[in-house]
Amino acid sequence: MxxxxxxxxxxxxxxxxxxxxxxxxxxxxxxxxxxxxxxxxxxxxxxxxxxxxxxxxxxxxxxxxxxxxxxxxxxxxxxxxxxxxxxxxxxxxxxxxxxxxxxxxxxxxxxxxxxxxxxxxxxxxxxxxxxxxxxxxxxxxxxxxxxxxxxxxxxxxxxxxxxxxxxxxxxxxxxxxxxxxxxxxxxxxxxxxxxxxxxxxxxxxxxxxxxxxxxxxxxxxxxxxxxxxxxxxxxxxxxxxxxxxxxxxxxKGGIKAIEQENIIKARTLYDEIERNTFFKGTAAVEDRSRMNITFVMDTPELEAEFLTLAKERNLIGIKGHRSVGGFRASVYNALGITSINALVDAMREFEESHK
Amino acid sequence: MxxxxxxxxxxxxxxxxxxxxxxxxxxxxxxxxxxxxxxxxxxxxxxxxxxxxxxxxxxxxxxxxxxxxxxxxxxxxxxxxxxxxxxxxxxxxxxxxxxxxxxxxxxxxxxxxxxxxxxxxxxxxxxxxxxxxxxxxxxxxxxxxxxxxxxxxxxxxxxxxxxxxxxxxxxxxxxxxxxxxxxxxxxxxxxxxxxxxxxxxxxxxxxxxxxxxxxxxxxxxxxxxxxxxxxxxxxxxxxxxxxxxxxxxxxKGGIKAIEQENIIKARTLYDEIERNTFFKGTAAVEDRSRMNITFVMDTPELEAEFLTLAKERNLIGIKGHRSVGGFRASVYNALGITSINALVDAMREFEESHK
Missing domain, CATH: 3.40.640.10 (Type I PLP-dependent aspartate aminotransferase-like (Major domain))
Structure with missing residues (x-):
């Protein structure tokens, strides 16, 4: 998948x-x-x-x-x-x-x-x-x-x-x-x-x-x-x-229902970005988007390596826009929590293997 | 079909x-x-x-x-x-x-x-x-x-x-x-x-x-x-x-080839319109389109009846535009000669049954 x-x-x-x-x-x-x-x-x-x-x-x-x-x-x-x-x-x-x-x-x-x-x-x-x-x-x-x-x-x-x-x-x-x-x-x-x-x-x-x-x-x-x-x-x-x-x-239950899912999806990923020592968010915390989650690495030299891992894990389209760099995970309505979890797992795996 | x-x-x-x-x-x-x-x-x-x-x-x-x-x-x-x-x-x-x-x-x-x-x-x-x-x-x-x-x-x-x-x-x-x-x-x-x-x-x-x-x-x-x-x-x-x-x-052989098919398709239908005593073309002969063939009936009261027959014969979309009336057969590239023949057959059948 x-x-x-x-x-x-x-x-x-x-x-x-x-x-x-x-x-x-x-x-x-x-x-x-x-x-x-x-x-x-x-x-x-x-x-x-x-x-x-x-x-x-x-x-x-x-x-x-x-x-x-x-x-x-x-x-x-x-x-x-x-x-x-x-x-x-x-x-x-x-x-x-x-x-x-x-x-x-x-x-x-x-x-x-x-x-x-x-x-x-x-x-x-x-x-x-x-x-x-x-x-x-x-x-x-x-x-x-x-x-x-x-x-x-x-x-x-x-x-x-x-x-x-x-x-x-x-x-x-x-x-x-x-x-x-x-x-x-x-x-x-x-x-x-x-x-x-x-x-x-x-x-x-x-x-x-x-x-x-x-x-x-x-x-x-x-x-x-x-x-x-x-x-x-x-x-x-x-x-x-x-x-x-x-x-x-x-x-699915309309917008009220999807909004709850979107809140959980975004929180899951932002939490990992904050927890994981290799990644950090780029947007001001109070203005963070629930749809497009932008983050970079403390060590930019490692970013290409994480993109390679992401590709191996079938995580598509997470390269950041050239004007921001790093990564962007767009987590629109149709993207399930399974996909968020797959990305979080890859971030953890990366952290483990670089300790 | x-x-x-x-x-x-x-x-x-x-x-x-x-x-x-x-x-x-x-x-x-x-x-x-x-x-x-x-x-x-x-x-x-x-x-x-x-x-x-x-x-x-x-x-x-x-x-x-x-x-x-x-x-x-x-x-x-x-x-x-x-x-x-x-x-x-x-x-x-x-x-x-x-x-x-x-x-x-x-x-x-x-x-x-x-x-x-x-x-x-x-x-x-x-x-x-x-x-x-x-x-x-x-x-x-x-x-x-x-x-x-x-x-x-x-x-x-x-x-x-x-x-x-x-x-x-x-x-x-x-x-x-x-x-x-x-x-x-x-x-x-x-x-x-x-x-x-x-x-x-x-x-x-x-x-x-x-x-x-x-x-x-x-x-x-x-x-x-x-x-x-x-x-x-x-x-x-x-x-x-x-x-x-x-x-x-x-x-298919490109435009040269399709143009030959289009010429034959249009000619086949225009010939029937001219031959069939119930139908007549609306456009000046020298300006007739090869893509959209417009025709009406000498007896407009019969047009609804022909549309019904056309529907029975799976001929779709031949009702003329409201500003011209009658019929319009659009015979674009992808429409095969088989379809032209099916329309011609219906026109002949109609003629036979109304003699």
Whole structure:
């Protein structure tokens, strides 16, 4: 058995892979592959409807919010958000907690004035800035709730009366959130929602249509809402597999249940990192992510050796991002505690053999 | 056996479905699903490289052109093309041969002056306008080579010295083309290239970087070229299945071979439409498409009855688009002559039983 700690695209449940493979040969007993059915067929319209309904149920999305399945990943949202929301000459506030947060701000600069309210860049983003001011005349405030590369996570929405937009690409569906606190939530699917190729957007309807900009149809949230995520051919298979994965999550007991598992998984690994004399965490303890656990060695020369052991133990994808180094264990919903234990065992084995 | 005449997403070869399903369970003997592998893995980088190389080989793409795999479908290209190419205050020329051609022009109006050089809208797009002038001061000329809804196709590029952009979503890879005649070719994959979720763009490098516009990174062709279609997480599975399909096409003998099959398939069906006293074609004979064959009945009241027979004979997806009515048989690369014969047989059976 392989233990896939990859940062994304990432592990999904084995049951989902089984169903997903079956539908490529015969979708829903239609005698057709899911890859060849019309996106306008009754069968696929039901897939989209069920996927939306599962998102609404699992995240308890209020009725005055729309749920959209788009393309282009979070990176496309970096541009679509200001294109839809910022009036000409308008201003938005961004919190800089990493490369992705910083890219979001950079793209927004094409559309207006961008204030960086705080940044932890000077420490290579090892912590989340606190106690910053969000200008009250900003059209919106944007932040990234989980910083995949640096292993930090923001569990509480920063307090502000300014409409708040959050990139939850790598922690959505991993813990309970109050959607009503936010005005727009977006996430590339390829962590806890599904495979690559689809992007989830949850947007409060009355946030839209106010910027006065002329927006190309394909980039206009209101057009996608009107068309029920079917303005043009959607990424059929990515939505279908997301539906299977959301069904799995619901059957597991929903987000409340998975959050408890995620807490235990993260604690198990962080405990070992603290206990083991060869390893140390890189993120500030109070900001540690439950999804991406970053750690290094006191003796960096040994890191290659541990990677070799990890490979022998079928621990996949634990090499750290080049900008942090060391290791990163991404422990998304579908990764079981067995895999955490396998990693912990390898860390202990390494310690034993180097005493 | 089902005969899938759907307009897109559409039939792909059964061999492709078999391989595509296998990789969802175990990709390339990695012990991992294609849905959970990192897009930065060596294995997936090889997929992208092979897909590009197959496109280049099959279409004989010159070296000074880039081949990109993007998201958002042809509809996103409607906006990206003028965003990248049209200077502020610039002008582009569009030929109006249907709803999609018209939408392309409409979206471009967000970025500059758009001249419609000719339109067949007054006849519900049953023919392709000829003998129009393309203004020499246009930055580019845009047309749609195959009009899926109306069953018309433009086989010869209109003569002009103005850089020419073509939407080949529904006929790319179905017939030989000379890429060097064009400056940019684009196509949603979900007809002859692969499943929904990926868009092919073939662009002459020296067309780019001249508009003087500030373009969000995700919409900038040059950024995608620099990143080898990996600026952000690509639609992994859609690219993978496209690769399988392009391998199949190459093994069939490439485009020269498939074009011969497509000619025979189309001729067989058009011949029956002409011969059979109950049916008649809707498109002008000289502009008839080889991919989407549109036809109606002399007695429209009988159309529902023929649809019922078609369903009984496992002929899927032949109901015409609402704006044309009647029937549409989409006869893409993967649809074999057996399926054409099954449709012809049903048409003859219908004729016999109504004599």
């Amino acid at each position: 392989k233990h896939n700690f990859g940062a994304g695209p990432c592990i999904l449940p084995q049951e989902v892979f089984q169903e997903a493979a079956k539908a490529v040969l015969d979708f829903n007993n239609t005698g057709l592959s899911i890859l060849e059915i019309s996106h306008r067929s009754k069968e696929f319209e039901e897939v989209v409807a069920e996927t939306e309904s599962l998102v609404r149920e699992l995240l308890n999305v209020p009725e005055n919010y729309s749920v959209l399945f788009l393309q282009g990943g979070a990176s496309q949202q970096f541009a679509m958000i200001p294109m839809n929301l910022l009036p000409e000459g308008g201003k938005a506030a961004y919190l800089d907690t990493g490369v992705w947060a910083s890219k979001a701000a950079k793209e927004a600069k094409n559309f207006g004035q961008i204030d960086i309210v705080a940044s932890s860049k000077e420490s290579n983003y090892t912590y989340v800035p606190k106690g910053f001011d969000i200008p009250l005349d900003a059209t919106y405030f944007h932040y990234t709730s989980n910083n995949t590369i640096y292993g930090t996570e923001i569990f509480e929405k920063p307090q502000t009366t300014v409409p708040t937009i959050v990139d939850m690409s790598s922690d959505i569906l991993s813990r309970e959130i109050n959607v009503a606190e936010f005005d727009l939530i977006y996430a590339g699917a390829q962590k806890n929602m599904g495979p690559a190729g689809v992007t989830l957007v949850i947007v409060k309807n009355d946030l839209l249509g106010k910027s006065g900009r002329s927006i190309p149809t394909i980039f206009n949230y209101q057009e996608h809402i009107k068309a029920g995520s079917m303005y043009n051919t959607p990424p059929v298979y990515s939505i279908f597999v997301s539906m299977l994965n959301l069904r799995w999550l619901k059957a | 089902k005969h899938n005449f759907g307009a897109g997403p559409c039939i792909l070869p059964q061999e492709v479905f078999q391989e595509a399903a296998k990789a969802v369970l175990d990709f390339n003997n990695t012990g991992l699903s294609i849905l959970e592998i990192s897009h930065r893995s060596k294995e997936f980088e090889e997929v992208v490289a092979e897909t590009e190389s197959l496109v280049r080989e099959l279409l004989n793409v010159p070296e000074n052109y880039s081949v990109l795999f993007l998201q958002g479908g042809a509809s996103q290209q409607f906006a990206m093309i003028p965003m990248n190419l049209l200077p502020e205050g610039g002008k582009a020329a569009y030929l109006d041969t249907g709803v999609w051609a018209s939408k392309a022009a409409k979206e471009a109006k967000n970025f500059g002056q758009i001249d419609i050089v000719a339109s067949s809208k007054e006849s519900n797009y049953t023919y392709v306008p000829k003998g129009f002038d393309i203004p020499l001061d246009a930055t580019y000329f845009h047309y749609t080579s195959n009009n899926t809804i109306y069953g018309t196709e433009i086989f010869e590029k209109p003569q002009t010295t103005v850089p020419t952009i073509v939407d080949m979503s529904s006929d790319i890879l179905s017939r030989e083309i000379n890429v060097a005649e064009f400056d940019l070719i684009y196509a949603g994959a979900q007809k002859n290239m692969g499943p929904a979720g990926v868009t092919l763009v073939i662009v002459k490098n020296d067309l780019l970087g001249k508009s003087g516009r500030s373009i969000p990174t995700i919409f900038n062709y040059q950024e995608h070229i620099k990143a080898g279609s990996m600026y952000n997480t690509p639609p992994v599975y859609s690219i993978f299945v496209s690769m399988l399909n392009l391998r199949w096409l190459k093994a």
